[in-house]
Amino acid sequence: MRLMVKLLGQHGRVAVIGGCADYTGAPYFSAMASAKLGCDMSHVFCERSAAQVVKTYSPNLMVHPILPSSDSVKDPKSINASELAGPIIGMLSRLHALVIGPGLGRDGVTLQVVAEVIKEARKQSIPFVLDADGLLIVTQDPELIKGYKECILTPNVVEFGRLAKALGIQVSSQAQAESKSSEDEKISKESDACEQLSKALGGVTIIQKGPHDVISNGVTSLISNVQGGLKRSGGQGDTLTGSLGTMLAWRAAYHDKLWDSGEKDNSHDAQSKEDVQVELESEGKRMSPATTLLLAAWAGSSITRECSRRAFQKKGRSLQASDLTEEVHPSFLSLIGEPEGSNTHL
Ligand SMILES: NC(=O)C1=CN([C@@H]2O[C@H](COP(=O)(O)OP(=O)(O)OC[C@H]3O[C@@H](n4cnc5c(N)ncnc54)[C@H](O)[C@@H]3O)[C@@H](O)[C@H]2O)[C@@H](O)CC1
Ligand SMILES: Nc1ncnc2c1ncn2[C@@H]1O[C@H](COP(=O)(O)OP(=O)(O)OP(=O)(O)O)[C@@H](O)[C@H]1O
Ligand SMILES: [Mg+2]
Incomplete structure (x- = not known):
């Protein structure tokens, strides 16, 4: 996205929904990745007890203690979840993308409230990323996202297995595919598994994380195999979700024609693998939402x-998760970079 004189917030307003008494690092890493990649406003909607803690990590984040839990309601067994979700739902129309799950925890009240937020975000066509405990909500109620094309799921190997089981599909995950002979065979099994899960969820986009990431929307699958580091400290998945949040916000700006990309309009909506391939290979024509979602996931x-x-x-x-945070901008510059001739020092 070209940097230009603009209004505050135009280059992305992203919110992470997560952060509870147990986990304050995950929402911070995710929200900072969004901010460091380049969104204008990075919010965290978290549980009351996490808010002051997350605020002390960075004054750049906007941290709202509006996520209810069993500790913040009178009777956790008798709640009106949609009413409790009201303060978060009230902010949705001002946001371009949501990241749901980092450090969310598994409190029953919290999960019910977040399920209501997911329903409303879907109604308003707000794109979202689901990870960690956010995936648990979907594992318990897949209908919440079934067929919603504006979302990305980022399961690790264990979360992938749980989702597949919940959907009643027999798939060999990356771990199971390890035993297969050739590398090509392994990759093909993994793509099949990811594609099947995506199909079972009505075409949502899935990034199955692992030694390489498998990305699929049920029709088209990609492999992301840029070399990674050799240590898997907790919290690296949060850099992924935050980066995706900003990518989704920029994608929305692209489709809203916030800037003149110089591309010709494209009336054909890419559906098939071949359509996506043609759009990725041809320059000068606007891309369809299916193509840009896969690109955002890959990026x-x-x-x-x-x-x-x-x-x-x-x-x-x-290495710790916070070390990745410092590398977001240099990584963006080395893999993607700024458009030629742009002045990034405004
Ligand atoms: N600093 C923080 O605040 C962090 C908070 N986190 C939060 O912690 C909560 C629970 O997350 P968990 O990831 O522990 O989820 P789970 O409690 O579902 O546990 C998943 C288990 O699978 C294991 N696992 C992951 N990848 C694996 C692989 N390739 N092979 C074998 N085992 C593998 C993990 O080590 C973990 O023990 C979430 O809310 C999450 O966001 C984590 O993201 C870690 C960092
Ligand atoms: N074996 C691996 N080799 C290289 N990169 C990996 C490997 N496993 C995961 N990754 C990368 O690390 C990132 C985080 O994936 P990981 O599997 O650690 O997620 P996670 O278990 O959800 O992490 P978190 O602790 O944040 O919850 C992904 O982008 C993935 O590409
Ligand atoms: Mg995780």
Whole structure:
């Protein structure tokens, strides 16, 4: 996205829904990745007890203690979830993308409220990323997202297995595919598994994280295999979700024609693998939402892996999730870069 004189917020307003008494790091890493990649406004909607803590990590984030839990309601067994979701739902129309799940925890009240937020975000066609405990909500009630094309799921190997089981599909995950003979065969099995799960969920986009990331929308599958680092510290998945949040916000700006991309209009909506391939290979024509969603997923995955590689090069086995945060901008510059002739020092 070209940087130009603009209004505050135009280059992306992203909110992370997550953060509870147990986990304050995950929402911070995710929201900072969004901010460092380049969105204008990075919010965190978290549980009351997490809010002051997350605020002390960074004054750049806007942290709202509006996520209810069993501790903040009178009777956790008798709640009106949609009413409790009101303060979050009230902010949705001002946001371009949501990241749901980092450090959300598994409190029953919280999960019910977030399910209501998911329903409303879908109604308003707001794109979202689901990860960690956000995936648990979908595992329990897949109908919430079935057929919603504006979302990306980012399961790790364990979360992928749980989702597949919930959907009643027999798939061999990356771990199971390990036993297969050739590398090509392994990759093809993994793509099949990811494609089947995506299809079972009505075409949502899935990034199955692992030694390489498999990305699928049920029709088209990509492999993201930019080299990563050798350490898997907790919290690296949060750099991925935050990066995806900003990519989704920029994607919305692209489709809203916020800037003149110089491309010709394209009345054909890419559906098939071949359509997507043609759009990716031809320059000068606007891309369809299916193509840009896959591109956003691929970019988020590649940036995260490059962050991990750079951080590992510097820190070795002492690497922590916060080391990836510092690599988001350099990774963006090395993998994508600014458009030629643009003045980035406004
Ligand atoms: N600093 C923080 O605040 C962090 C908070 N986190 C939060 O912690 C909560 C629980 O997340 P968990 O990821 O522990 O989820 P789960 O409690 O579902 O546990 C998944 C388990 O699978 C294991 N696993 C992951 N990848 C694996 C692989 N390739 N092979 C074998 N085992 C694998 C993990 O080590 C973990 O023990 C979430 O809310 C999450 O966002 C984590 O993201 C880690 C960082
Ligand atoms: N074995 C691996 N080699 C290289 N990169 C990997 C490997 N496993 C995961 N990754 C990358 O690390 C990122 C985070 O994936 P990971 O599987 O660690 O997620 P997670 O278990 O959800 O992490 P978190 O601790 O944040 O919850 C992904 O972008 C993925 O590409
Ligand atoms: Mg995770």
